[in-house]
Amino acid sequence: MYPENLKYTEDHEWVRVENGKAYIGVTNYAQDQLGDVVFLELPEEGEEYEMGESFGVIESVKTVSDLFMPVDGKIAGVNEKLNDNPELINEDPYGDGWVVVIEIRDESQLDQLMDNQTYEKTIE
């Protein structure tokens, strides 16, 4: 449910670092709590955000929630598939349901994120 190779935030997002870039998505717990995801408001490529800043919105049938940037970074790409298939968040939160990919500004900020075991304890 919570892969070992990812880092996690208190806002129920995950981060996967790949070649100096970081993929960001929401955790299995988050998608389960949200229920059917029906809409995402995503940032533009090139926009810069600070750690903790809202970079987008995720909406389920009944709820509207902010997406928060796990570390400082610049948007290098967004998952365009989510525009037509927001349900990918529910179906494959760690794979096809990724949300954005960023260029990390300060790799040391990654140390402030949780590993899978710590994260799992927060949602028990």
Place this chain on the structure above:
Amino acid sequence: MSGENKKTPLYERHKELGGKMVDYFGWALPVQYTGIIEEHRAVRERAGIFDVSHMGEIEIIGPDAFPAVQMLIANNAKKLEDGKVLYTPICYHDGGVVDDLLVYRYGEDNYLLVVNAANKDKDYQWIKENLSKYEVDIVDKSYEIGQLAIQGPEAENILQKVYNEDLSQIKFFRFSNTGSVGEYLCTVSRTGYTGEDGFEIYCKSQDTPGIFDLIMEAGKDFGLAPCGLGCRDTLRFEAGMPLYGHELSPEINPLEAGMKIFVDLEKDNFIGCESLQEVVEEGVKRKIIGIEMLDRGIPRQGYPIEVSGEEIGTITSGTFSPTLEKNLGIGLVNREYSEPDKTVDVRIRKRLLRGKTVKLPFYKRKRR
């Protein structure tokens, strides 16, 4: 979730079926079992069963029951006869809405009001205060009565398997209180809150699990789905049915809410009548309309509606519509903007997104 919420008689069933429990005005109820969209589609295509035991039931009984009910409700109780159901708003003196409810006539001097759970205590106080000079007993039966709704094109076929009277004899907005589901005597009405054909079943609280089990078993071959509050809301929304706290409130009168056919200004008198007559004379200032988004975004309750930078109304309900697969809203707007097919802007967070006004309801079932 806090353990202090009230439990309906089906609480254990919800847990067993994997319901995601939420606090709904102090009641522990499932918002969904498998998913709102899946449950929504089950009701539109087959059938769904809902626990609505949280709804309030208030009895008005006694020699003055008819004039008392007539004074209370905005619709005309003369339309009722034994075995008939009437939908009506009840109003404050200023015309604002106390609640919207169903009136069941069991006898000339015996009525049952089915009210919103969130308003039940307020309603009971309001009724007690305002009907004190009538010779009636006003009794809160909410904790003695369980309620289920079975809704969808297969609802009749499923319920008929376990109900001992002929359901085809129960027409729209009529009920029978002489039949039983299995061994359990109950009241069955052809009513609902989904825009589909279906029934609501009232029984002794302790009989609710037994009836639920029998219907679930009977529904196996029909694809009957247990359904939560989530799809109850999206279903009523598509069908253009108002929800108290959204399209109806103390600040919105029933004429603005498009409920003219449920308000009888010709009858002798009722609470709020004078104010509503004034509204008619001066012209209704606001109206409830549908909005279909043209830009990408979901309108939600409280979002401003604008035209040329001027605020002309507010979204009262909005969601992604599972049946129409569109982002839709219901809004209360100044009357001059209430015609269909007008372009409006909805302020969604920082952005202004385009939508157009459309007629309600968004969805109407095909009569079979």
